[in-house]
Amino acid sequence: xxxxxxxxxxxxxxxxxxxxxxxxxxxxxxxxxxxxxxxxVNAMHITASVFINDDEPGLHHDxxxxxxxxxxxxxxxxxxxHNRTGEDNADAHMKRQIMGREVVIAVTSxxxxxxxxxxxxxxxxxxxxxxxxxxxxIGE
Amino acid sequence: MHITASVFINDDESGLHEDxxxxxxxxxxxxxxxxxxxHNRTGEDNADAHMKRQVMGRQVVVAITKxxxxxxxxxxxxxxxxxxxxxxxxxxxxIGE
Numbered sequence: 001x002x003x004x005x006x007x008x009x010x011x012x013x014x015x016x017x018x019x020x021x022x023x024x025x026x027x028x029x030x031x032x033x034x035x036x037x038x039x040x041v042n043a044m045h046i047t048a049s050v051f052i053n054d055d056e057p058g059l060h061h062d063x064x065x066x067x068x069x070x071x072x073x074x075x076x077x078x079x080x081x082h083n084r085t086g087e088d089n090a091d092a093h094m095k096r097q098i099m100g101r102e103v104v105i106a107v108t109s110x111x112x113x114x115x116x117x118x119x120x121x122x123x124x125x126x127x128x129x130x131x132x133x134x135x136x137x138i139g140e
Numbered sequence: 141m142h143i144t145a146s147v148f149i150n151d152d153e154s155g156l157h158e159d160x161x162x163x164x165x166x167x168x169x170x171x172x173x174x175x176x177x178x179h180n181r182t183g184e185d186n187a188d189a190h191m192k193r194q195v196m197g198r199q200v201v202v203a204i205t206k207x208x209x210x211x212x213x214x215x216x217x218x219x220x221x222x223x224x225x226x227x228x229x230x231x232x233x234x235i236g237e
Contacts, residue, residue, distance in 0.1 A: 044212025081155030136203040
């Protein structure tokens, strides 16, 4: 079994935003030379997500609004105990749980074996600093 | 391995865990009555736990690089229980070379 690991770094200027990282994952799979296997893509930070969904800006706007309703940003220590530690990002830890930490994608004939609209996104919920994503491809 | 429990990765900070509990209770309140949740018409009382588990997730997949879990700076693995007070199992499978 072969394995190939790379790390990507993202520094998004907004607190919350979504970035299509599919081309970068495709490049890493090509670099790996693996024809049949699995690709793991995970956020290495606990206020960020990697998820698969639609590359449609209206939907991303909807996600932002919906996540803000489910877990509103509130830096005060009143709503979130976590923010009593001096942090202000408790909401981001919740948003990340909804959107997920990682995806595992099949590699078939050397390519990511996607459905018709699947695209891989990095979801940032506490941005404005560099954060890493791990990509590991295993197989043959 | 149980459908009212989670395995997830996040921060080992007790305040955050309190926040998760409160937040999950708001999103899917415990309610044993059969009115709010149809699942509880079966005689069970844990419909809320099935929802909380969906929010927090079922599994994590963690890369192993050079024989170690390849974590970011704050990543820690948690078992999340939403209908406890009984024995439940977690499966761990490691593959590779």
